[in-house]
Amino acid sequence: MSPSIPLEATEAFASLAELVYSGADHQEVLDTICRRAVDIIPGADHVSIATLGKDQALISRAASDDVASLMDRLETEAGEGPCLDSIVEESFQRDDDITSFSTWPALAELTIGRTPVRGMIGYRLQHGTDGRSALNVFSDTPGALTSESADIGAVLAAFTSIALTAAERQADVENLRRGLDSNREIGKAVGLIMAAHDVDADQAFDILRSASSRTNTKLAAIAEKITGSHGRSTS
Template identity: 65%
Template structure:
């Protein structure tokens, strides 16, 4: 029978959910998730979230410390490891002790010589970050990443995918809102220029765009200034 998720892990996930839906930025969310991994996953000493580019190089998007970030570089150098395999094979990767036989011998050699890491976990992230991504956990103690660690890590990885997707949707909605507001200000400024200079909408837009270019001011910002000036002249 599978052991239930510990209460402290459930509480940590609830806190992360509040951060996501309060509109926390992606960087803040990634940092919080990595730190939470150390608090709730038995045996975890380092954690990172990474993306994979088309040349099979990993890029750290969030990490608890320099050791976690270095593991991305070592995996890229070795061209093997739990992060790469979790993404490419769409599977959970687990090696509790890389010093006792491992499917990643090149990575194990680099890791043992340059870091305290001895155990590894890797999970594919299904959504977010606009690229293939993984959530990775490392332990300095051989054998410390147990099946319980794997199970809790899987829940956190699933949460991470959902959180990143939610954050991405919030960012898209916010950008759309800002775009609509900018367009509305530009439209009002064009209307004022049309009335002031007796020109068409197209001509008014060219006046606005030319002024934006000459003053090195963004179009929306310039439109906002024009509208503010008009408001100031009203009785």
């Protein structure tokens, strides 16, 4: 049986979808997801989206508040927790009351001593070829993260995965566009150098690359200056 999603949560998902596909900045999307999650997941007080780095440290990509960001750091410090386990074990993780028992005792000790958090959930996010990110939900009230909370959070986690994938694709397209623009400028500059110095393409490119090295300037920037100067001289 699929989880029953309250009307306000459904409306929130619809507004988030509009934000994603309107082409909004991906950081704005992730920040908004964290803030709205606190409103639509029953019992949630703090929410973060974190990525596991190569050094096994969690990097907060977005957070609803400072407590959520702190929880990502505490998981790194403890070396255990719902975010880490959801990523490494590729599974849903939940401790709804760390004051009575916790799957992660080292994290529970740090959490109780330094934050108001008493319950936590971690969802692994599926996106791109990475899959090393998680949506993390924290509650200040023991037992407040119920099965309903977990179900609604799961839907939000799936949505967040889609948002991350959309953001990555948008970034890939933008990087490709910039690369093509740069390559066109480099090609134009090589052509101008060939004509001005009566050299072949390889020699012209070597001249361009040498200028880039001497001035510690990116090749594309040097090329843009050359083509720009030529445009002004012929105008």
